Amino acid sequence: MALPKAKEDALQARLAALPAIAGKGWLAAARAEALARLTAMGLPARRDEYWRYTDPATLNSAEPTPAVRFDAGDEAAPFDGMDRLKLVFVDGVFDAAASDDLTLSGVNIERLAQAGDTDIHWAQGLYGVLEARGQTPVVRPFAALNTAFATDGVLIHVTGRAAKPVSLIYVHNSDTSDAILHHCVKLDPGAELTLLENGPAAARFSKVLEVEVADGASFHHIRIQGRDHQRRAVTHIFARIGAKSEMRSFTLTANGRLTRNEAVLELTGDEGRAHVAGAAVGDGDFHHDDTVFITHDAEACESRQVFKKVLMNGATGVFQGKILVKPGAQKTDGYQISQSLLLDEDSQFLAKPELEIYADDVKCSHGSTSGAIDETALFYLQSRGVPRRTAQALLVLAFLAEAIQEVADDAIAEDIRARLERWLARHGTKG
Amino acid sequence: MLEIKNLHVKLEEEDKVILRGVDLSIGAGEVHAIMGPNGSGKSTLSYVLAGRDGYEVTEGSATLDGQELLEMEPEERAAAGLFLAFQYPVEIPGVGNMTFLRTAVNAQRKARGEEELSAGDFLKIVREKAKTLKIDAEMLKRPVNVGFSGGEKKRNEILQMAMLEPRMCILDETDSGLDVDAMKLVSDGVNALRSEGRSFLVITHYQRLLDHIKPDVVHIMAAGRIIKTGGPELALEVEQNGYADILSEVG
Numbered sequence: 001m002a003l004p005k006a007k008e009d010a011l012q013a014r015l016a017a018l019p020a021i022a023g024k025g026w027l028a029a030a031r032a033e034a035l036a037r038l039t040a041m042g043l044p045a046r047r048d049e050y051w052r053y054t055d056p057a058t059l060n061s062a063e064p065t066p067a068v069r070f071d072a073g074d075e076a077a078p079f080d081g082m083d084r085l086k087l088v089f090v091d092g093v094f095d096a097a098a099s100d101d102l103t104l105s106g107v108n109i110e111r112l113a114q115a116g117d118t119d120i121h122w123a124q125g126l127y128g129v130l131e132a133r134g135q136t137p138v139v140r141p142f143a144a145l146n147t148a149f150a151t152d153g154v155l156i157h158v159t160g161r162a163a164k165p166v167s168l169i170y171v172h173n174s175d176t177s178d179a180i181l182h183h184c185v186k187l188d189p190g191a192e193l194t195l196l197e198n199g200p201a202a203a204r205f206s207k208v209l210e211v212e213v214a215d216g217a218s219f220h221h222i223r224i225q226g227r228d229h230q231r232r233a234v235t236h237i238f239a240r241i242g243a244k245s246e247m248r249s250f251t252l253t254a255n256g257r258l259t260r261n262e263a264v265l266e267l268t269g270d271e272g273r274a275h276v277a278g279a280a281v282g283d284g285d286f287h288h289d290d291t292v293f294i295t296h297d298a299e300a301c302e303s304r305q306v307f308k309k310v311l312m313n314g315a316t317g318v319f320q321g322k323i324l325v326k327p328g329a330q331k332t333d334g335y336q337i338s339q340s341l342l343l344d345e346d347s348q349f350l351a352k353p354e355l356e357i358y359a360d361d362v363k364c365s366h367g368s369t370s371g372a373i374d375e376t377a378l379f380y381l382q383s384r385g386v387p388r389r390t391a392q393a394l395l396v397l398a399f400l401a402e403a404i405q406e407v408a409d410d411a412i413a414e415d416i417r418a419r420l421e422r423w424l425a426r427h428g429t430k431g
Numbered sequence: 432m433l434e435i436k437n438l439h440v441k442l443e444e445e446d447k448v449i450l451r452g453v454d455l456s457i458g459a460g461e462v463h464a465i466m467g468p469n470g471s472g473k474s475t476l477s478y479v480l481a482g483r484d485g486y487e488v489t490e491g492s493a494t495l496d497g498q499e500l501l502e503m504e505p506e507e508r509a510a511a512g513l514f515l516a517f518q519y520p521v522e523i524p525g526v527g528n529m530t531f532l533r534t535a536v537n538a539q540r541k542a543r544g545e546e547e548l549s550a551g552d553f554l555k556i557v558r559e560k561a562k563t564l565k566i567d568a569e570m571l572k573r574p575v576n577v578g579f580s581g582g583e584k585k586r587n588e589i590l591q592m593a594m595l596e597p598r599m600c601i602l603d604e605t606d607s608g609l610d611v612d613a614m615k616l617v618s619d620g621v622n623a624l625r626s627e628g629r630s631f632l633v634i635t636h637y638q639r640l641l642d643h644i645k646p647d648v649v650h651i652m653a654a655g656r657i658i659k660t661g662g663p664e665l666a667l668e669v670e671q672n673g674y675a676d677i678l679s680e681v682g
Contacts, residue, residue, distance in 0.1 A: 375484065380521035381531070383481050384591060385509035385539035394534065398525025398574075 007042035017062035018149045027116025030128040034147035041139040050138050053318040053350040054289040059234050064178040064204030067230035078198040078224040084167040091202050092179025106160035112153035123155045126184040130210040130238035134264040143236040146208040150182030158191040165194035170201030177202035184210045187217035200226020211239040213247050221249040232258040243269025250407045253280040254423045260289040267301040277306040277406035282315035283427045289318035296329040305336040308403040311347035322354040329359045336366035341399045393424045432630045433457040438491035449475045451655035460627040465634045467652035468674050473634045477603040481515040510542035514597030516588040518604040523575040531575045560593045564620050581608035589620035601632045606640040618643030638670035
């Protein structure tokens with residue numbers, strides 16, 4: 001079916017700013033298929049149901065809106081001091097000098113830009129494949145665009161227990177950079193990997209992460225998004241989670257003009273576990289959107305969605321979260337919570353929690369709330385001598401605690417808590 | 432120590448006057464009790480002294496060691512030595528009881544220009560005091576008052592009081608919701624804190640708490656005023672005859 005003219009024009013304008021797909025290997029073929037998908041669906045518009053709460057205009061535009069880099073002062077970079085394999089991208093371009101060698105026991109790492117020309121590659125079974133699966137029942141055009149035009153990324157094949165975490169560091173240098181990265185992670189049965197991501201990457205950043213978690217494997221993902229106030233980001237995680245395996249993903253977002261984080265997870269083997277969580281704090285023109293879709297397609301799987309947002313001075317938070325329990329996915333345990341703490345009356349939280357269940361022996365719960373700081377608790381703390389601002393920060397951190405608890409590594413969880421505390425001290429908590 | 436003079440208070444949101452000229456003077460080391468029927472303004476008095484929002488002081492003053500309390504923030508009143516044991520202690524999910532206690536103790540020390548307690552010293556003191564109140568390690572780890580029974584909440588209030596070492600303690604119906612054993616435990620905790628330099632204002636409906644915490648002075652409050660003041664025998668009189676006699680006697 002042909003696209004409506006407005007959508008066709010928008011797509012052509014966007015495509016005109018992107019390079020033509022070239023090359024002969026498996027990657028070019030995958031890109032061409034993705035472009036065909038994108039051409040059929042067009043770019044999102046505000047009228048689309050899935051984009052009702054988030055305006056995609058600045059993600060659609062041919063050129064990114066400039067964003068200046070954030071100065072974190074003397075605050076240490078995330079994951080600083082941790083023993084990890086560092087891979088650095090500056091404005092989306094791999095920085096070999098700043099990166100470690102791509103060798104790690106238990107893991108095979110290649111760069112997408114160097115692995116695409118062969119006829120056969122393991123990533124063929126993943127690259128664009130999970131993304132394509134994730135296009136139904138709702139389309140995710142930015143993910144298809146990413147598959148078609150990603151300039152680089154990493155292909156990580158985990159064969160055993162990774163000796164240390166792989167850490168992707170996204171440096172933002174140019175005010176007008178527009179980065180598109182695409183990563184694939186394949187965990188063999190029983191394999192284990194922790195993937196760390198941090199940094200803004202660019203003025204505008206598009207990123208796709210496709211993950212195959214085989215039976216009995218474990219994948220932990222911790223992401224700390226960039227703090228540039230004007231940066232824009234659209235990210236997708238697509239994952240298939242096998243029997244008795246585990247995937248945990250946590251994202252901390254502080255600042256950013258626009259962030260749309262989508263996670264599309266599919267539990268495909270019995271007794272799999274998928275946890276996806278996020279803590280977001282925003283001030284002013286911050287707009288943060290978590291869009292999650294978890295499919296239970298096997299028995300006795302557990303999924304958790306825990307999203308907490310603290311919003312002030314007109315900031316906007318969005319949560320669209322769905323649990324789909326397919327026929328036969330008995331003994332499903334699904335939990336979803338999305339909450340916002342609104343520190344003033346100018347900020348808003350828009351939530352669309354959904355459950356769709358086709359099995360009869362399941363336990364699914366969901367809750368969504370938004371509210372102000374509990375004045376009674378505040379007074380109680382103050383009456384014990386805790387200054388109002390300290391008391392507010394304590395209550396805000398308490399509100400975020402359930403999300404931070406999803407970080408399995410205690411030291412990282414503690415660091416995230418400390419970062420949030422500093423953010424609150426910097427921005428105040430009103431009142 | 433605590434001097435309340437002609438205190439008039441109304442609700443901020445509505446035109447409802449609650450306190451109509453309260454006068455009260457509590458000397459150092461004294462224990463005073465306030466009794467009175469429901470709605471007489473007892474809890475309002477405690478909230479106004481502690482600095483809760485929602486009340487407007489239209490007249491009068493309240494000073495602690497000469498410092499005007501009513502102009503201070505709640506945390507400043509605490510640092511000045513005032514403590515209110517809540518009738519309904521507040522549950523704070525996500526904040527560990529231990530974190531809460533340490534933040535409070537160190538905030539007060541800091542406000543008074545004293546050095547903060549080290550984690551080790553703090554732990555030692557809190558464990559010791561918790562033990563006498565039969566508060567176990569598990570309760571200290573749990574979020575503040577979350578899932579605590581009525582008795583546990585009140586014991587936790589007394590633990591806070593013991594840790595903060597205030598000079599002026601107000602107990603707002605600390606006996607409500609307590610069984611006999613819990614009341615004994617809480618009272619013992621309070622009595623252990625009695626000293627020459629520390630005063631108490633015990634607000635209660637019932638005389639039985641005053642069997643455990645023996646007051647020097649008993650006040651009867653009604654319709655926003657203290658209408659009668661006497662010794663411990665006044666509490667016994669109320670217990671036997673109710674408030675009706677006193678109310679009619681005063682007119």
